[in-house]
Amino acid sequence: MSTDQILASFARYRPGVDLAEVFFEEFVCHLPAVLNQSHLITIVAETVDPNTESTVRLLQRGGFPINLVSYRYYPDLGAIEFSPYPRADQDAEAFLATKESGEPGSTRLASAGELARLHALLDRVDSSLEEFRPALELLRRPSSAATTYRPVAGMGGSDQYILLFWLTYAWRFTWDFVPFSFLHELYQHWVRAQAAEGLRLPMLKPEVFGQRLAAAATATGEWNNTRRRPEDLMDAPEPLTELVPGWKRPEKDQHVHGYLKSGIVGRASDRWSAAPLQ
Structure with missing residues (x-):
């Protein structure tokens, strides 16, 4: 979709609302002049099994726009922390060493029950994160602000x-x-x-x-x-x-x-x- 098509789609969804204004309120940055220029796949998970991680590394080496992000939830604080995995070009030697050694990774696939509990937990976390929004917005402001x-x-x-x-x-x-x-x-x-x-x-x-x-x-x-x-x-x-x-x-x-x-x-x-x- 072109920029004009995206603006028209939003106008049908939220008549009379300026997309640029609500975009800034949500992400604390200005709406890009040109939208939808490229796509990026981001996999967010508490743990990632070795097969998925190695596949993502190979895709990254081939120039495919894909990233891995892990998260950690602190229930007593109502906070969630996101940590990007190193890109393939940052840990190529470690990746090749692990691949050649044939040693199994320490991560594992989550069961269906664990995933269900995780989704329920994240639903509760969403409302708790609101109290952290002011501090996060401060940290996301540009240097001029x-x-x-x-x-x-x-x-x-x-x-x-x-x-x-x-x-x-x-x-x-x-x-x-x-x-x-x-x-x-x-x-x-x-x-x-x-x-x-x-x-x-x-x-x-x-x-x-x-x-x-x-x-x-x-x-x-x-x-x-x-x-x-x-x-x-x-x-x-x-x-x-x-x-x-x-x-x-x-x-x-x-x-x-x-x-x-x-x-x-x-x-x-x-x-x-x-x-x-x-």
Whole structure:
């Protein structure tokens, strides 16, 4: 359909309504001058089986416009996080290595019952996402639309921008224990990155940041706010340290504040009671 045909179709569907206005209200960006120039297939799924993923990679290498997007739902926060899979040209070596090794992937096909429950869950999530819309619109504004952040109602003691910071990085941590000192420096990096995009956020002091982060980071039950020795919980390479090159890593036997992944158990002498970070 041409641009004129699309405009005419919308006029029949919503007489007297300007498509450009409702398009901006919905997507917070202007309606393109020319519509329907190209098509893109996007597969959105909680998990993707190896066969589907490898097929998409091959299609991408052939120039076919197709993408994969995964999502993660946080029921206690009423939030859903979307993460694009790397394109084929970004992970070609890893893909070929997996293909040649013949090792099975860790993902699996969802059953019909799981899909039914997922659809029911997403129906309930849709209404919950409305409270996050103001913050998302701020983040989607162009650099020229610099603004000061306003908290979203209903977040209780956890500021919305602290929640956005946590959801941006929490799923990427390879460490089982993340020191608070590292999180604060990563937060400062994130604030500077948002400022470069036109979103001005406060640069909180460690004690204030610690108090506000505790509610957001522990809300899903996947992380515990605690104090302990890092020991071998930080042995895995952590790519995010590249964002804060000046951060000093604690010694393995040094007791430090931080966040521990749920289900991780250390030595009995290191099981400290959880307490808000100061």
